[in-house]
Amino acid sequence: MAPYVDFIEASSKKAFDKDHRAIINHNISAYESAWKAGKDRYKNLDLAKKRAAVRKHYVIEHLEDHLKTFEQNFNSRGGKTIWAQDSGEARKAVLDIFEQHYVKKVVKSKSMTTEELGLTEFLEKNGVECVETDLGEYIVQISGDRPYHIVTPAMHLSASDIAGIFNKHHGLSENSTPGEITSFVRKALRDKFEGAHAGITGANFLVASTGSVAVTENEGNAIMSASFPGIHIVIAGIEKLLASTKDLELFWPLLATHGTGQEITAYNTLFNGPRKSGEADGPKYMYVILLDNGRSRLLSTVPQRRALACIRCGACLSFCPVYRNIGGHSYGTVYTGPIGAIISPHISGKLREYIHLSYASTLCGRCTEVCPTGIDLHHQLLHNRRLAVLKGFPSRSERLGIKVYKRVMKKPNYLEMVSPGIKNLAAKLFFKKTWGPRRTLPRISQSFRKRYTSGS
Numbered sequence: 001m002a003p004y005v006d007f008i009e010a011s012s013k014k015a016f017d018k019d020h021r022a023i024i025n026h027n028i029s030a031y032e033s034a035w036k037a038g039k040d041r042y043k044n045l046d047l048a049k050k051r052a053a054v055r056k057h058y059v060i061e062h063l064e065d066h067l068k069t070f071e072q073n074f075n076s077r078g079g080k081t082i083w084a085q086d087s088g089e090a091r092k093a094v095l096d097i098f099e100q101h102y103v104k105k106v107v108k109s110k111s112m113t114t115e116e117l118g119l120t121e122f123l124e125k126n127g128v129e130c131v132e133t134d135l136g137e138y139i140v141q142i143s144g145d146r147p148y149h150i151v152t153p154a155m156h157l158s159a160s161d162i163a164g165i166f167n168k169h170h171g172l173s174e175n176s177t178p179g180e181i182t183s184f185v186r187k188a189l190r191d192k193f194e195g196a197h198a199g200i201t202g203a204n205f206l207v208a209s210t211g212s213v214a215v216t217e218n219e220g221n222a223i224m225s226a227s228f229p230g231i232h233i234v235i236a237g238i239e240k241l242l243a244s245t246k247d248l249e250l251f252w253p254l255l256a257t258h259g260t261g262q263e264i265t266a267y268n269t270l271f272n273g274p275r276k277s278g279e280a281d282g283p284k285y286m287y288v289i290l291l292d293n294g295r296s297r298l299l300s301t302v303p304q305r306r307a308l309a310c311i312r313c314g315a316c317l318s319f320c321p322v323y324r325n326i327g328g329h330s331y332g333t334v335y336t337g338p339i340g341a342i343i344s345p346h347i348s349g350k351l352r353e354y355i356h357l358s359y360a361s362t363l364c365g366r367c368t369e370v371c372p373t374g375i376d377l378h379h380q381l382l383h384n385r386r387l388a389v390l391k392g393f394p395s396r397s398e399r400l401g402i403k404v405y406k407r408v409m410k411k412p413n414y415l416e417m418v419s420p421g422i423k424n425l426a427a428k429l430f431f432k433k434t435w436g437p438r439r440t441l442p443r444i445s446q447s448f449r450k451r452y453t454s455g456s
Contacts (some may be wrong), residue, residue, distance in 0.1 A: 003332050004356045011326035011360070017041060020156065020327060027155050028236055028318050034261025035315070035370075037178050041263055052254055053374030056309035058207075059241050063299065066208040066241045067290065073211025076274030079188045086293050091291050094119065094200070094233060094330070095126060101285070103128065103197040107189075109215075109222035110134035111202030112150060113235050113291060116334045119200070130200075133191045135185055135222035142169045148328040149336070151259050152313035156327060158259045189221070189291070197284070199225035203236035206288075209244045213271040213288065218260070227324045232271070232283035237291050239299075239308040251311060254372040258313035291306060294347030304380055304387075309373040316367035316377055322360050331357060338367040338377045342384060348453060352393055358384035401430070412449065420444045 014020055041043050058065050058293045084090035097103070106123060108114065108130055120141065123130040132141040136153035138144065143165045145401045147153035154162065159178055166172040166181055176184075202224045205214040213234050215222045226232045243253065248268075256262040275282035299305050317323045317337030333344040333354065341357035348354055358381045367377040388394065394402075408414065415423075423444045435441055 003350075003353045007330060007333050007360070010330040010332070014327040014330050015325045019173065021325070023156060023158050023161075024324060024327065025360055027152070028324060031261060031318050035258065035318075038257035038261040041257075048250060048254060049372055049374050052250055052372055053309065055247055055250070056245065056311075056373050057306070059103050059243055060239065060299070060308050061307060063238065063241065066243060067238060069208040070206050070211055071290075072242060073209070074213075074273065075211070077210070077211055078276065079273040079288060082287060082289045084289050084291045084293070087291075089120050090117050090235060090289055090291050090293070091119060093287075094123070094235075095128075095230065097233060097287060098123075098128060098198065101197065103231065106130045106191075106200060107133050107192050107196040107221075107225045107229065108137075108200040109202070109217065109225045110137050110153070111200070112147075113202050113233065113237055114200065115147060116292075116293065117235070119209075119235070131189070131196075133189050133219075133225055134193070134217075135182065135219060138185060138189070146329060150312050150315060150337075152314075156329070169190050186426075193224045193228040196225075196229040198231035198233060198236065199229040199255060200233045201225055202238050203234050203288075204255065205242045206236055206240045207242050207245050207248070207270070210270075210272065212245065214248060214252075215268070215271065216255060216265045216268045218262075218266045223267055223269055226269075226271060226283060227281055230284045232258060232274070233288045234271070234286070234288045235291060236288065237308065238291070238295050239310075255311050255313050257319065258315040258370065258372045260357065268310075279387060294349055298343060298346040301346055303386075304342060304346060304383055306375055307339065307377075307380055309375055310343070311373055313372055315370040315372065319366045319370050321362055321364065321366070326360070331360075333357070336362050339375075342380045345384065351387070351391070355384060355388045356391055358388070359421075368408060412447075416447060416449065420446065 042048060074081055082093045084093055098106075106128055108120065110132075114120070120130045120132065122256055132138045134153070137147065139154045139157065139162055148156040157165075162178075162181060163172070163176045166176060166184070166309065167174045170184065172181065172184060201215055202218045203213045206212070207214060213236070217223075242248065249401075252268055253264055256265045271286070274284055274286040295308065298308060314337075316339050317328070320337050323337040331337075331340055331344075333340050333348070335344055338361065341360060344357060345351045345354040361378065361381050363378045363381065365378045368375070368379070373379055427441055427444065434443060
């Protein structure tokens, strides 16, 4: 149960780190303001979310057919589709491509799927230089850190923290402004783009009807990662499918609004395969690696399969009171927050080890309220908890305690016979550890029935 122990220790530490909370509250407050402005541009946001939910649900229910259609259309445009059952197959596929084309220098845009594979570290161990080109990911990479948030990897760092990182690793002034740091990174990465043998990107969406890869971004690094080198590799989860390009007019704005509060992101690109005869730019070779890595396992689990409709906007993380207190790193998984708590136990194949994440929730429903594809996130957390009980994960003492509690609560007359003093003693003996070391158990003075009948 090491993941659970690590989670308890990390979350306890972060929850009481005042500096961490100040940074997160500041950064998420800025996001909230942008999100509110973004959603107010919609005449009927609920209708847009319902339409998105229906379209994604349809694709998930017919995923095999849409994947076949995408493969056929993408390959017909000169690309090559590679199927990867797990992270090992995906990493090997990338390495095989690099060995075939003698690739030693790679630029990579922001991608949670490649984080899932641990791809950057894997390539470096195999003698391939892999440089993150998203500013947040670049900061995380040079500092030896891990992404904190699905959309903003360096959300946990203040401007002074980042200045300190660039002072340590690149010799910039400790008082460097964000503008100065951005200018420095832009120049440094330009050389990396021009010297790269291959570029790796993720995919926000895969369009089945045209075999296209849709990427949305604000910095332009994905476009350059795909255009400068002669080889473009896309690594995408099999759930990224949309049926048609017409769906993008719905999903791109929803992703922008819920991800960053924008009406639309700065760059929205459709990649339709390698460079064709007569075209001036683009890669000579283009590959799409379709990654399963536990997604089929989640697809076979009802109703949790609904979580495959996630478009990785990160809104549920930013609005979750638990995430905002314990931070992204505490989860110990690539996908964090409410969506991570739902999918991580399933796609990892380690349900018992990571089921505790489904209990790290207040069940307030805020995550469900803000989800752009209508995933009933807090209900899915309950479904995970139910699954844990059905599989017998709770300890024997916990199961016995619930049985006793059930019997007692079904006989309220018996409770009336017990004095408040004995009730308080019993609560202290049996519930103090569960209540936590930092909270004081409430004192019982009279029963709810007596308070209700007396009107107090």
